[in-house]
Amino acid sequence: MLELKNICKNYNQGTVNEMCLFENFCLTIGDGEFVSVVGSNGSGKTSMLNIICGSIPVDSGQIIIGRKDITRMPEHKRLRTIGRVYQNPAMGTCPNMTILENMAMADTKGKSFNLRPGTDRKRIDYYRDSLKVLGLGLEDKLDVKVGVLSGGQRQAMALLMSTMTPIEFLILDEHTAALDPKTAETIMELTGKIVEEKKLTTIMVTHNLRYAAEYGNRLLMMHQGKVILDKSGDRKQETRTEDLLSLFNEISVECGN
Numbered sequence: 001m002l003e004l005k006n007i008c009k010n011y012n013q014g015t016v017n018e019m020c021l022f023e024n025f026c027l028t029i030g031d032g033e034f035v036s037v038v039g040s041n042g043s044g045k046t047s048m049l050n051i052i053c054g055s056i057p058v059d060s061g062q063i064i065i066g067r068k069d070i071t072r073m074p075e076h077k078r079l080r081t082i083g084r085v086y087q088n089p090a091m092g093t094c095p096n097m098t099i100l101e102n103m104a105m106a107d108t109k110g111k112s113f114n115l116r117p118g119t120d121r122k123r124i125d126y127y128r129d130s131l132k133v134l135g136l137g138l139e140d141k142l143d144v145k146v147g148v149l150s151g152g153q154r155q156a157m158a159l160l161m162s163t164m165t166p167i168e169f170l171i172l173d174e175h176t177a178a179l180d181p182k183t184a185e186t187i188m189e190l191t192g193k194i195v196e197e198k199k200l201t202t203i204m205v206t207h208n209l210r211y212a213a214e215y216g217n218r219l220l221m222m223h224q225g226k227v228i229l230d231k232s233g234d235r236k237q238e239t240r241t242e243d244l245l246s247l248f249n250e251i252s253v254e255c256g257n
Helices: 045-053 099-107 121-132 151-162 181-198 209-214 233-237 241-254
Strands: 002-011 019-029 034-039 060-065 082-085 169-173 201-205 218-223 226-232
Touching (some): 045 169, 082 151, 099 121, 209 241, 218 241
Parallel strands (some): 034 201, 034 218, 169 201
Antiparallel strands (some): 002 019
């Protein structure tokens, strides 16, 4: 279980540009939930993910995972049990390393390094089988540098690599936004399959209202640092893309857009 308790976050404190994004923000996400998060630009979606992962600190409040307070835990320690896929495909892989080297690096996340070779040759068949599931032919390109792959291939690899080791949470930060429509569909189908098979607690921020409606068992809409819509179970399954678009339009009118 993930709990955000009374989170406060201000940007540019002490300046004329000071902005309060979160004020006593609270959110609880249960084990096994797949939460789709939508909202307008500046609503706090990505900031919330950054707070959970430790990329940005909070001014006050608590972040609790499984009854353990991780509020002051450094980002690199949190990421031992949190898998994250970013909007930019380049951020989840190392372009100057081969597919094999990237897979080996992901396979050792959270483990101690020593003087052994970085790539365990005994694991190559496992990497090849894992890549074959993607259906992109990457299992036959283990010696190819990742930098020459397409954005979709790299994002598929990033998704696979983020879930290779046991994790408690999968964080998806607009992970299809930079892809063409066909590739985005492929990545979303792969996402649903991985989340279901590994029973991962997942938070997915997306601007695609259809994906938000179709994927996951809980839906949040954020606006100005607050959750203004929270649907789960049958209420979530009954939500249509048109319903979300209508609410977006209402918010846009209220904001004078």
